[in-house]
Amino acid sequence: MRPFATSIGLPIALTLAGILVWPVAGALAQAGGGAPPPPAVTVETVKTRTLPVTYEYAGRVAASREVQIRARVGGILLQRDFEEGSRVAEGDLLFRIDPATYEAEVALARAQVVEAQAQLAQARRSEERARALAQRGASSQANLDDAISARELGEARVEAANAQLRSASLQLDYATVEAPVGGITSLEQVPEGSLLQTGDLLTRIDQLDPINVNFSAADTEAQSIRELIENGTLKGASAPGDLKVSIRFGDGSTYERTGTIDFTSTTIDSQTGTILSRAVLPNPDQRLLPGQFVRLVVEGLSVENAITLPTEALMQGPQGTFVYTLNAENAAEVRPITVARDLDGSILVSQGLEEGDRVITKGVVKVRPGSPVDPQAAEEPAEPEGGEPAGNGADGTAQAGEASGAAGEPAEKATNGGETAEPEAAPEKAASRSGPPVPRSALPDGEAVRLAQGNPLNPKAEGRDRAELIE
Structure with a gap:
């Protein structure tokens, strides 16, 4: 019985193996039948302009001015003549301090001025008499000198009395507190009826x-x-x-x-x-x-002759920041640049680009240095069928991946709106493992796309990751 079972089971096993191997081999043969088309990317031509910064x-x-209003003399605070928090003009009356003491000091100073002036007048008359006697020889020169000194002392006493009067008048004026500047008053710091000392804070004006x-x-x-x-x-x-x-x-x-x-x-x-x-x-x-x-x-x-680019065009590599430019054969080239400043959704380039250069701004994750690309002029994204917005630089990739996954066949050439999706082949997987440069502004999404590109058995995951990147 054992030889019979062996003779029957071997053909069945070979038949099943052929059924399983045939679709895979056919798919591999179909995938290696031709070179993939260059990826579609969005390209902008560099133009200089005057950029407001x-x-x-x-x-x-x-x-602009914060003024503290303080008492310049002591005394009883009699009255506040403003509303707290109100606007006052320069010179407006704010407070009144009891002026009785200072009025008396002013009166005393005025009396001292009158006394000094009377003494000066007497000294001047004495000097005139002494001078006349000295000229007739009836008096000595010493008497004349004493009379002159008495007159000079009288003049000094008058000046001192006048200074004392001005000081007393100032003290009386300080009893009336006026606004030194116009502005808004703060709260009253001392209530009416309080005894003030020199320097006490009364209010503030802003x-x-x-x-x-x-x-x-x-x-x-x-x-x-x-x-x-x-x-x-x-x-x-x-x-x-x-x-x-x-x-x-x-x-x-x-x-x-x-x-x-x-x-x-x-x-x-x-x-x-x-x-x-x-x-x-x-x-x-x-x-x-x-x-x-x-x-x-x-x-x-x-900035005159300024060059600006969208932020998504900027790449980050081991040697620093760069962008992809196109040569005459539409092949991608690495161009190191210096970013002067990040703007709102764009960058200001100070070095590395000139007017007329063609820069890849969208679809940079599909570009490899030295590889040809299919340049597309920048335009507004169109609404694809189904109501979802089209992506930038990878339009149709998600839809093509989902379609191929639903049919159970490898996606070699799937298009949407005239753009060609990237092939899912072994060389692409190897390239993804090498870690190509990715957009500086979207490093996580770029990594997700590269991982999806390296998994040809999951086209739905690839389409989802790319759709997230596009959004």
């Missing part, structure tokens, strides 16, 4: 129009801006006062008035490594209040 900082609003906004810039950034202005890269301002400043609130709204920078510190804060600057703006409606946090935007600078 703005700098944004966090700022804090402060009053001048809110104009108003200041203090902000700080990193020392490296400030130095970079200064160098760019000096070497002519940045145009439009030769001094901080030439820049225009605008304010943006936390809710996104913009303050309707603009200001200028009126102060920049010449020292660096040793604790924060920043340079303090101050902007001044008109504030007639008091929309800006002291202590308020705002976003301060510095405008007025521009």
Whole structure:
């Protein structure tokens, strides 16, 4: 019985093996039948333009003048002549201190002035008599000298009495407290009827129009801006006062008035490594209040012959940042660049590109150095059938992968909207293991795409990962 079973089982096993091996071999033969088409990518031609440059900082609003109103003489506080928190003008009456003592001192000083003046008049008459007697020889020169000295002392006493009168008058004036500047008053610090000492705080006045906004810039950034202005890269301002400043609130709204920078510190804060600057703006409606946090935007600078690229075009490799450019044969080439500044959704390139260069901006994950590509002009993404938005640089890849997975056949050439998906072949898998450069702005998504490209048995996963990258 054993030889019979062996003779029957061997043909059946060979038949089953042939059924399993035949589709795989056919698929491999079909995949190796021709070279894959070049991947479709979006290409932009580099153009130079004048680019306005703005700098944004966090700022804090402060009053342009913060004045402490203090008592300059002691006494009983009789009256407060303003409403707390109200606006006062320069010279408005704020407080009255009991003036009785100072009025008496003024009267005494005036009497002393009169006494000194009377003594001076008597000394002058004595000098005249002594001079006349000395000229006739009836009196000695010593008597004349004494009379002259008495007159000079009388003049000095008059000056001293007048100074004492002015001092007493000032003390009387200080009993009436007036606003030294216009602004908004704070709370009263001392109630009426209190006994004041010289120097006691009475209230504060904040001048809110104009108003200041203090902000700080990193020392490296400030130095970079200064160098760019000096070497002519940045145009439009030769001094901080030439820049225009605008304010943006936390809710996104913009303050309707603009200001200028009126102060920049010449020292660096040793604790924060920043340079303090101050902007001044008109504030007639008091929309800006002291202590308020705002976003301060510095405008007025521009870069001539500037080159900008979308952020997704920037790549990161072992040697630094670069982009892919196309030569005359539409083959991709690595072009190292220097990024001067990150903008809103784009980058400012300072070195590495020239006007007229063709740069791959979308579909960079499908590009290999030296390989040909199918360049497509930049355009608005179209809505594919089914209501889902089309991707950038890999349009149709997800749909093609899903279609091939549903049919159970390897996806060799699947198109959507005229674009060709990448082939799922063994060489592509090997290339994915080598770790090609990926977009600097989307490193995780680029890694997911490369892993999906290395798994030809899961076309649905490939399509899903690429769709996530596109979105």
